[in-house]
Amino acid sequence: MSLQERDKKHIWHPLTQHKTSKASLGIVKASGSILWDEKGNQYIDGIASWYTAMYGHCNPYITSKVTAQMLSLDQVVFSGFTHEPAVELSEKLIEILPNNQQKLFFSDNGSTSVEIAIKMAMQYHFNKGEKRTTLLAFEDGFHGDTFGAMSVSGLSVYNGPFEGLLLNVYRIPAPNGTNNKEVIELASKLISEHAIAGFIYEPLVQGAAAMKMNNAEGLNKLLQLCNENNIITIADEVMTGFGKTGTNFASEHMATQPDIICLSKALTAGLLPMAITTCTQDIYDAFYSDELAKGLFHGHTYTANPLACRAAIAGIELLQTDTMQTNIKRIIASHQSFASTIKEHPKVKNVRQLGVIFAFDVDIEMERYGDSRNQLFDFFMKQGVFLRPLGNTIYILPPFVITEDELQKIYTVIEASLALF
Ligand SMILES: *Cc1c(COP(=O)(O)O)cnc(C)c1O
Numbered sequence: 566m567s568l569q570e571r572d573k574k575h576i577w578h579p580l581t582q583h584k585t586s587k588a589s590l591g592i593v594k595a596s597g598s599i600l601w602d603e604k605g606n607q608y609i610d611g612i613a614s615w616y617t618a619m620y621g622h623c624n625p626y627i628t629s630k631v632t633a634q635m636l637s638l639d640q641v642v643f644s645g646f647t648h649e650p651a652v653e654l655s656e657k658l659i660e661i662l663p664n665n666q667q668k669l670f671f672s673d674n675g676s677t678s679v680e681i682a683i684k685m686a687m688q689y690h691f692n693k694g695e696k697r698t699t700l701l702a703f704e705d706g707f708h709g710d711t712f713g714a715m716s717v718s719g720l721s722v723y724n725g726p727f728e729g730l731l732l733n734v735y736r737i738p739a740p741n742g743t744n745n746k747e748v749i750e751l752a753s754k755l756i757s758e759h760a761i762a763g764f765i766y767e768p769l770v771q772g773a774a775a776m777k778m779n780n781a782e783g784l785n786k787l788l789q790l791c792n793e794n795n796i797i798t799i800a801d802e803v804m805t806g807f808g809k810t811g812t813n814f815a816s817e818h819m820a821t822q823p824d825i826i827c828l829s830k831a832l833t834a835g836l837l838p839m840a841i842t843t844c845t846q847d848i849y850d851a852f853y854s855d856e857l858a859k860g861l862f863h864g865h866t867y868t869a870n871p872l873a874c875r876a877a878i879a880g881i882e883l884l885q886t887d888t889m890q891t892n893i894k895r896i897i898a899s900h901q902s903f904a905s906t907i908k909e910h911p912k913v914k915n916v917r918q919l920g921v922i923f924a925f926d927v928d929i930e931m932e933r934y935g936d937s938r939n940q941l942f943d944f945f946m947k948q949g950v951f952l953r954p955l956g957n958t959i960y961i962l963p964p965f966v967i968t969e970d971e972l973q974k975i976y977t978v979i980e981a982s983l984a985l986f
Contacts, residue, residue, distance in 0.1 A: 569588045595622035608951040611962070616962050617833070626882075634872055638650075640867065653874070654878050658877075663816050663817065665845050669842070672840045673865050676709025679799075685825060686799060700735070701734070701735050701791075702737075704738050706719045706771060707774065708767075712731065712732075752787055767801050768800045768818070775958035776958060785821050788822075789821050797848070800823035806831060806832065808831075808889070834883070837870065889965050892966060893965055926958050937957075937986070938957070944981075945979075961979075
Protein backbone atom coordinates (compact mmCIF):
# COMPACT_ATOMS: atom_id res chain seq x y z
CA MET A 566 0.00 0.00 0.00
CA SER A 567 1.20 3.52 -0.76
CA LEU A 568 1.93 6.06 1.93
CA GLN A 569 -1.07 7.96 0.64
CA GLU A 570 -3.35 4.95 1.26
CA ARG A 571 -1.94 4.09 4.68
CA ASP A 572 -2.15 7.74 5.75
CA LYS A 573 -5.93 7.85 5.23
CA LYS A 574 -6.57 5.20 7.84
CA HIS A 575 -5.53 7.05 11.01
CA ILE A 576 -4.19 10.50 10.26
CA TRP A 577 -6.07 13.77 10.73
CA HIS A 578 -4.23 16.55 8.86
CA PRO A 579 -3.95 20.23 9.83
CA LEU A 580 -6.10 22.88 8.11
CA THR A 581 -7.93 20.17 6.14
CA GLN A 582 -11.57 19.35 5.47
CA HIS A 583 -11.02 15.65 4.84
CA LYS A 584 -14.40 15.10 3.16
CA THR A 585 -13.63 17.44 0.26
CA SER A 586 -9.82 17.41 0.16
CA LYS A 587 -7.70 15.18 -2.00
CA ALA A 588 -5.56 12.53 -0.31
CA SER A 589 -2.22 13.78 1.06
CA LEU A 590 0.82 13.43 -1.17
CA GLY A 591 3.46 11.05 0.22
CA ILE A 592 6.85 12.79 0.40
CA VAL A 593 9.88 10.54 0.76
CA LYS A 594 12.90 12.80 0.39
CA ALA A 595 14.04 16.42 0.41
CA SER A 596 17.33 18.05 -0.51
CA GLY A 597 18.18 21.73 -1.12
CA SER A 598 15.09 23.22 -2.77
CA ILE A 599 13.68 19.90 -4.02
CA LEU A 600 11.01 17.57 -2.63
CA TRP A 601 10.44 14.02 -3.98
CA ASP A 602 7.11 12.22 -3.75
CA GLU A 603 6.67 8.47 -3.40
CA LYS A 604 6.22 8.05 -7.16
CA GLY A 605 9.56 9.72 -7.82
CA ASN A 606 8.17 13.09 -8.97
CA GLN A 607 10.20 16.18 -8.05
CA TYR A 608 8.92 19.53 -6.89
CA ILE A 609 10.75 22.82 -6.34
CA ASP A 610 9.80 23.96 -2.84
CA GLY A 611 8.79 27.54 -3.70
CA ILE A 612 7.72 28.35 -0.14
CA ALA A 613 10.56 26.66 1.77
CA SER A 614 8.04 24.37 3.49
CA TRP A 615 6.19 27.24 5.14
CA TYR A 616 9.21 29.53 5.35
CA THR A 617 11.28 27.16 7.50
CA ALA A 618 13.93 25.43 5.34
CA MET A 619 15.60 28.68 4.22
CA TYR A 620 19.09 27.14 3.97
CA GLY A 621 17.80 24.15 2.00
CA HIS A 622 16.36 20.82 3.07
CA CYS A 623 18.73 18.37 4.77
CA ASN A 624 21.48 20.97 4.72
CA PRO A 625 24.62 18.93 5.50
CA TYR A 626 26.16 21.62 7.75
CA ILE A 627 23.07 21.74 9.93
CA THR A 628 22.46 17.99 10.00
CA SER A 629 26.10 17.34 10.98
CA LYS A 630 25.87 19.79 13.91
CA VAL A 631 22.62 18.24 15.12
CA THR A 632 23.98 14.71 14.70
CA ALA A 633 27.04 15.54 16.82
CA GLN A 634 24.83 17.09 19.50
CA MET A 635 22.54 14.06 19.52
CA LEU A 636 25.47 11.86 20.52
CA SER A 637 26.39 13.93 23.59
CA LEU A 638 23.27 15.55 25.11
CA ASP A 639 19.82 14.84 23.73
CA GLN A 640 17.33 16.41 26.13
CA VAL A 641 17.30 17.69 29.68
CA VAL A 642 14.84 19.62 31.85
CA PHE A 643 15.37 23.38 31.36
CA SER A 644 13.96 24.42 34.71
CA GLY A 645 16.89 24.35 37.13
CA PHE A 646 19.32 23.17 34.41
CA THR A 647 21.01 24.83 31.46
CA HIS A 648 23.29 23.66 28.65
CA GLU A 649 25.83 24.84 26.07
CA PRO A 650 23.53 24.83 22.99
CA ALA A 651 20.97 27.09 24.70
CA VAL A 652 23.60 29.48 26.08
CA GLU A 653 25.46 29.64 22.77
CA LEU A 654 22.21 30.25 20.89
CA SER A 655 21.26 33.07 23.27
CA GLU A 656 24.63 34.74 22.61
CA LYS A 657 24.29 34.32 18.83
CA LEU A 658 20.72 35.63 18.73
CA ILE A 659 21.39 38.66 20.92
CA GLU A 660 24.18 39.58 18.48
CA ILE A 661 21.75 39.83 15.55
CA LEU A 662 18.49 40.91 17.23
CA PRO A 663 17.48 44.60 17.50
CA ASN A 664 19.72 45.83 20.31
CA ASN A 665 16.97 46.51 22.87
CA GLN A 666 16.29 42.75 23.08
CA GLN A 667 18.00 41.21 26.11
CA LYS A 668 16.20 38.05 27.32
CA LEU A 669 14.98 34.90 25.57
CA PHE A 670 12.12 32.60 26.60
CA PHE A 671 11.99 29.25 24.75
CA SER A 672 8.96 27.27 23.59
CA ASP A 673 7.97 24.93 20.77
CA ASN A 674 6.13 26.67 17.92
CA GLY A 675 4.99 30.04 16.61
CA SER A 676 1.63 29.92 18.36
CA THR A 677 3.18 29.28 21.77
CA SER A 678 5.72 32.05 21.21
CA VAL A 679 2.74 34.39 20.72
CA GLU A 680 0.91 32.92 23.72
CA ILE A 681 3.95 33.69 25.87
CA ALA A 682 4.29 37.21 24.44
CA ILE A 683 0.65 37.94 25.34
CA LYS A 684 1.12 36.56 28.85
CA MET A 685 4.30 38.65 29.28
CA ALA A 686 2.45 41.81 28.18
CA MET A 687 -0.52 41.20 30.47
CA GLN A 688 1.45 40.10 33.51
CA TYR A 689 3.85 43.02 33.04
CA HIS A 690 1.01 45.38 33.92
CA PHE A 691 -0.42 43.02 36.57
CA ASN A 692 2.95 42.87 38.32
CA LYS A 693 3.02 46.67 38.36
CA GLY A 694 -0.43 46.73 39.96
CA GLU A 695 -2.29 47.90 36.87
CA LYS A 696 -5.30 46.10 35.44
CA ARG A 697 -4.84 45.99 31.67
CA THR A 698 -6.29 42.94 29.90
CA THR A 699 -7.25 44.24 26.45
CA LEU A 700 -5.07 43.86 23.37
CA LEU A 701 -4.68 45.76 20.15
CA ALA A 702 -4.06 43.92 16.84
CA PHE A 703 -4.25 44.38 13.09
CA GLU A 704 -7.30 43.34 11.07
CA ASP A 705 -6.60 40.19 9.04
CA GLY A 706 -3.64 39.24 11.24
CA PHE A 707 -2.56 35.67 11.79
CA HIS A 708 -0.68 34.73 14.95
CA GLY A 709 -1.39 31.01 15.39
CA ASP A 710 -3.99 28.49 16.51
CA THR A 711 -3.84 28.38 20.32
CA PHE A 712 -6.45 30.42 22.21
CA GLY A 713 -4.47 33.58 22.85
CA ALA A 714 -3.02 33.51 19.34
CA MET A 715 -6.48 32.88 17.82
CA SER A 716 -7.83 35.80 19.81
CA VAL A 717 -5.43 38.28 18.26
CA SER A 718 -5.80 36.77 14.78
CA GLY A 719 -8.41 38.12 12.42
CA LEU A 720 -9.24 35.27 10.06
CA SER A 721 -12.62 33.71 10.76
CA VAL A 722 -12.19 30.29 9.07
CA TYR A 723 -9.62 29.61 11.76
CA ASN A 724 -11.30 30.97 14.86
CA GLY A 725 -15.03 31.28 14.02
CA PRO A 726 -16.28 28.40 16.20
CA PHE A 727 -14.55 29.87 19.25
CA GLU A 728 -15.86 33.41 19.11
CA GLY A 729 -17.06 34.48 22.53
CA LEU A 730 -14.36 32.42 24.22
CA LEU A 731 -11.50 34.60 23.09
CA LEU A 732 -9.53 37.39 24.76
CA ASN A 733 -10.72 40.96 24.48
CA VAL A 734 -9.08 42.42 21.36
CA TYR A 735 -9.58 45.62 19.36
CA ARG A 736 -8.54 45.50 15.72
CA ILE A 737 -7.27 48.34 13.58
CA PRO A 738 -6.53 48.31 9.84
CA ALA A 739 -2.83 47.91 9.05
CA PRO A 740 -1.33 51.20 7.83
CA ASN A 741 -0.80 51.05 4.06
CA GLY A 742 0.65 54.48 3.36
CA THR A 743 -2.63 56.09 2.31
CA ASN A 744 -4.62 55.40 5.51
CA ASN A 745 -1.81 56.08 8.04
CA LYS A 746 -3.50 59.12 9.55
CA GLU A 747 -6.86 57.39 10.08
CA VAL A 748 -5.18 54.32 11.58
CA ILE A 749 -3.28 56.44 14.10
CA GLU A 750 -6.46 58.35 14.98
CA LEU A 751 -8.42 55.14 15.52
CA ALA A 752 -5.60 53.66 17.62
CA SER A 753 -5.41 56.84 19.75
CA LYS A 754 -9.16 56.70 20.35
CA LEU A 755 -9.07 53.02 21.38
CA ILE A 756 -6.08 53.68 23.64
CA SER A 757 -7.86 56.54 25.38
CA GLU A 758 -11.04 54.48 25.94
CA HIS A 759 -9.64 51.09 26.98
CA ALA A 760 -6.93 49.72 29.27
CA ILE A 761 -4.75 48.23 26.53
CA ALA A 762 -1.94 45.93 27.68
CA GLY A 763 -0.21 45.21 24.39
CA PHE A 764 -0.20 45.67 20.64
CA ILE A 765 0.68 42.67 18.47
CA TYR A 766 1.46 42.91 14.77
CA GLU A 767 3.17 41.17 11.88
CA PRO A 768 5.83 43.72 10.87
CA LEU A 769 5.46 44.80 7.22
CA VAL A 770 4.05 41.52 5.83
CA GLN A 771 0.86 39.76 6.93
CA GLY A 772 1.58 36.28 5.61
CA ALA A 773 -1.73 34.44 6.08
CA ALA A 774 -3.65 37.53 4.92
CA ALA A 775 -2.12 36.67 1.53
CA MET A 776 1.18 38.53 1.85
CA LYS A 777 -0.52 41.82 2.54
CA MET A 778 2.18 44.45 3.04
CA ASN A 779 2.00 47.30 5.53
CA ASN A 780 3.75 50.62 5.65
CA ALA A 781 6.93 51.09 7.70
CA GLU A 782 6.34 54.76 8.45
CA GLY A 783 2.75 54.17 9.61
CA LEU A 784 3.81 51.20 11.70
CA ASN A 785 6.62 53.22 13.26
CA LYS A 786 4.12 55.91 14.30
CA LEU A 787 1.91 53.25 15.89
CA LEU A 788 4.88 51.89 17.82
CA GLN A 789 5.71 55.38 19.09
CA LEU A 790 2.08 55.90 20.12
CA CYS A 791 2.17 52.61 22.06
CA ASN A 792 5.45 53.59 23.75
CA GLU A 793 3.96 56.89 24.88
CA ASN A 794 1.06 55.00 26.47
CA ASN A 795 3.14 52.24 28.07
CA ILE A 796 1.55 49.62 25.80
CA ILE A 797 3.80 46.62 25.25
CA THR A 798 4.60 46.20 21.55
CA ILE A 799 4.90 42.64 20.22
CA ALA A 800 6.43 42.00 16.79
CA ASP A 801 5.33 38.59 15.52
CA GLU A 802 8.38 37.79 13.36
CA VAL A 803 7.55 34.09 13.16
CA MET A 804 7.36 34.41 9.38
CA THR A 805 9.44 37.53 8.66
CA GLY A 806 12.49 36.66 10.80
CA PHE A 807 15.92 35.54 9.61
CA GLY A 808 16.72 37.41 6.42
CA LYS A 809 13.46 37.12 4.49
CA THR A 810 12.74 40.85 4.26
CA GLY A 811 16.31 41.67 3.22
CA THR A 812 17.38 42.42 6.82
CA ASN A 813 17.81 39.87 9.60
CA PHE A 814 14.46 40.93 11.09
CA ALA A 815 11.62 42.96 9.58
CA SER A 816 11.67 45.18 12.70
CA GLU A 817 14.93 46.68 11.44
CA HIS A 818 12.93 48.54 8.75
CA MET A 819 11.44 50.71 11.56
CA ALA A 820 13.30 53.19 13.77
CA THR A 821 11.26 52.21 16.85
CA GLN A 822 11.97 48.72 18.12
CA PRO A 823 9.36 46.40 19.68
CA ASP A 824 9.40 45.38 23.36
CA ILE A 825 8.86 41.71 22.49
CA ILE A 826 9.68 39.62 19.40
CA CYS A 827 8.23 36.18 18.52
CA LEU A 828 10.46 33.82 16.55
CA SER A 829 9.96 30.35 15.10
CA LYS A 830 9.72 28.83 11.57
CA ALA A 831 13.20 29.59 10.07
CA LEU A 832 14.68 29.82 13.59
CA THR A 833 15.61 26.12 13.43
CA ALA A 834 16.17 26.08 9.65
CA GLY A 835 13.30 23.68 9.04
CA LEU A 836 14.84 20.86 11.04
CA LEU A 837 13.10 20.76 14.42
CA PRO A 838 10.22 22.57 16.12
CA MET A 839 11.25 25.39 18.44
CA ALA A 840 10.27 28.98 19.17
CA ILE A 841 11.66 31.87 21.18
CA THR A 842 9.96 34.93 22.64
CA THR A 843 12.55 37.65 23.17
CA CYS A 844 12.09 40.77 25.31
CA THR A 845 13.72 43.89 26.70
CA GLN A 846 15.40 44.20 30.08
CA ASP A 847 12.45 46.33 31.24
CA ILE A 848 9.95 43.51 30.61
CA TYR A 849 12.20 40.99 32.35
CA ASP A 850 12.69 43.32 35.31
CA ALA A 851 8.92 43.53 35.89
CA PHE A 852 8.99 39.79 36.68
CA TYR A 853 12.21 39.90 38.75
CA SER A 854 11.09 39.98 42.36
CA ASP A 855 11.29 38.45 45.83
CA GLU A 856 7.69 37.40 45.28
CA LEU A 857 7.41 33.98 43.66
CA ALA A 858 4.07 34.83 42.02
CA LYS A 859 5.65 37.64 40.03
CA GLY A 860 7.65 35.13 37.97
CA LEU A 861 6.47 33.87 34.56
CA PHE A 862 5.03 30.46 35.43
CA HIS A 863 4.93 29.08 31.94
CA GLY A 864 6.95 26.15 30.62
CA HIS A 865 6.91 23.36 28.06
CA THR A 866 8.47 19.93 28.52
CA TYR A 867 10.83 20.24 25.56
CA THR A 868 11.88 23.83 26.34
CA ALA A 869 15.23 24.66 24.70
CA ASN A 870 15.79 21.13 23.42
CA PRO A 871 19.56 20.89 22.76
CA LEU A 872 19.13 19.46 19.24
CA ALA A 873 16.77 22.27 18.22
CA CYS A 874 19.20 24.83 19.69
CA ARG A 875 22.05 23.32 17.64
CA ALA A 876 19.96 23.54 14.46
CA ALA A 877 19.23 27.19 15.26
CA ILE A 878 22.90 28.06 15.89
CA ALA A 879 23.93 26.39 12.62
CA GLY A 880 21.14 28.25 10.79
CA ILE A 881 22.28 31.64 12.11
CA GLU A 882 25.89 30.81 11.18
CA LEU A 883 24.77 30.06 7.62
CA LEU A 884 22.63 33.20 7.45
CA GLN A 885 25.70 35.27 8.31
CA THR A 886 27.89 33.81 5.56
CA ASP A 887 28.70 35.91 2.48
CA THR A 888 27.33 33.12 0.30
CA MET A 889 23.88 33.30 1.91
CA GLN A 890 23.81 37.11 1.87
CA THR A 891 24.77 37.03 -1.83
CA ASN A 892 22.01 34.47 -2.50
CA ILE A 893 19.48 36.74 -0.80
CA LYS A 894 20.55 39.71 -2.94
CA ARG A 895 20.36 37.60 -6.09
CA ILE A 896 16.81 36.40 -5.29
CA ILE A 897 15.71 39.98 -4.54
CA ALA A 898 17.09 41.17 -7.90
CA SER A 899 15.49 38.25 -9.80
CA HIS A 900 12.11 38.93 -8.16
CA GLN A 901 12.42 42.60 -9.14
CA SER A 902 13.02 41.77 -12.75
CA PHE A 903 10.15 39.20 -12.78
CA ALA A 904 7.91 41.83 -11.15
CA SER A 905 8.62 44.32 -13.92
CA THR A 906 7.45 41.88 -16.63
CA ILE A 907 4.56 40.17 -14.85
CA LYS A 908 2.98 43.45 -13.75
CA GLU A 909 2.17 44.21 -17.41
CA HIS A 910 0.05 41.05 -17.69
CA PRO A 911 -3.67 41.91 -18.03
CA LYS A 912 -4.70 39.36 -15.37
CA VAL A 913 -2.14 40.50 -12.79
CA LYS A 914 -2.59 43.17 -10.13
CA ASN A 915 -1.03 44.29 -6.84
CA VAL A 916 2.48 43.05 -7.56
CA ARG A 917 4.41 43.41 -4.29
CA GLN A 918 7.77 42.43 -2.87
CA LEU A 919 9.75 42.75 0.32
CA GLY A 920 13.12 41.00 0.33
CA VAL A 921 12.70 37.44 -0.96
CA ILE A 922 8.91 37.59 -0.37
CA PHE A 923 7.15 38.12 -3.69
CA ALA A 924 3.38 38.15 -4.37
CA PHE A 925 0.70 39.30 -6.77
CA ASP A 926 -3.04 38.82 -7.20
CA VAL A 927 -4.74 37.16 -10.16
CA ASP A 928 -7.44 39.55 -11.26
CA ILE A 929 -10.39 37.23 -10.61
CA GLU A 930 -12.25 36.36 -7.39
CA MET A 931 -11.17 33.07 -5.78
CA GLU A 932 -12.16 31.53 -2.50
CA ARG A 933 -9.37 30.73 -0.09
CA TYR A 934 -9.81 26.97 -0.57
CA GLY A 935 -12.08 27.16 -3.66
CA ASP A 936 -11.97 25.35 -7.02
CA SER A 937 -10.03 27.95 -9.04
CA ARG A 938 -7.44 28.18 -6.30
CA ASN A 939 -7.11 24.38 -6.25
CA GLN A 940 -6.87 24.29 -10.04
CA LEU A 941 -3.93 26.69 -9.78
CA PHE A 942 -2.28 24.58 -7.08
CA ASP A 943 -2.68 21.40 -9.16
CA PHE A 944 -1.27 23.12 -12.24
CA PHE A 945 1.87 24.16 -10.32
CA MET A 946 2.37 20.68 -8.88
CA LYS A 947 1.98 19.06 -12.31
CA GLN A 948 4.73 21.35 -13.57
CA GLY A 949 6.97 20.34 -10.65
CA VAL A 950 6.60 23.47 -8.55
CA PHE A 951 5.22 23.56 -5.00
CA LEU A 952 3.45 26.86 -4.39
CA ARG A 953 0.40 27.40 -2.17
CA PRO A 954 -1.81 30.16 -3.57
CA LEU A 955 -3.84 31.96 -0.90
CA GLY A 956 -7.15 32.60 -2.64
CA ASN A 957 -6.22 34.59 -5.76
CA THR A 958 -2.77 35.50 -4.39
CA ILE A 959 0.22 33.70 -5.85
CA TYR A 960 3.35 34.11 -3.75
CA ILE A 961 6.92 32.86 -3.71
CA LEU A 962 9.09 32.64 -0.60
CA PRO A 963 11.93 30.42 -1.77
CA PRO A 964 14.78 28.90 0.24
CA PHE A 965 17.84 31.18 0.09
CA VAL A 966 19.77 28.35 -1.59
CA ILE A 967 17.42 28.09 -4.57
CA THR A 968 19.43 28.08 -7.81
CA GLU A 969 18.77 30.69 -10.49
CA ASP A 970 17.49 27.94 -12.84
CA GLU A 971 15.03 26.71 -10.23
CA LEU A 972 13.83 30.25 -9.58
CA GLN A 973 13.40 30.94 -13.30
CA LYS A 974 11.40 27.72 -13.61
CA ILE A 975 9.01 28.95 -10.89
CA TYR A 976 8.53 32.24 -12.78
CA THR A 977 7.90 30.40 -16.09
CA VAL A 978 5.33 28.09 -14.50
CA ILE A 979 3.56 31.03 -12.83
CA GLU A 980 3.37 32.89 -16.14
CA ALA A 981 2.00 29.77 -17.86
CA SER A 982 -0.63 29.35 -15.11
CA LEU A 983 -2.22 32.68 -16.02
CA ALA A 984 -3.44 31.13 -19.28
CA LEU A 985 -5.83 29.01 -17.14
CA PHE A 986 -8.11 32.02 -16.62
C1 LIG B 1 3.10 30.41 11.23
C2 LIG B 1 2.86 31.61 12.02
C3 LIG B 1 2.44 31.52 13.37
C4 LIG B 1 2.13 30.22 14.03
O1 LIG B 1 3.24 29.40 14.11
P1 LIG B 1 3.04 27.81 14.32
O2 LIG B 1 4.42 27.31 14.47
O3 LIG B 1 2.37 27.32 13.07
O4 LIG B 1 2.20 27.63 15.52
C5 LIG B 1 2.31 32.70 14.07
N1 LIG B 1 2.56 33.89 13.50
C6 LIG B 1 2.95 34.01 12.23
C7 LIG B 1 3.21 35.37 11.67
C8 LIG B 1 3.10 32.88 11.44
O5 LIG B 1 3.49 33.00 10.16
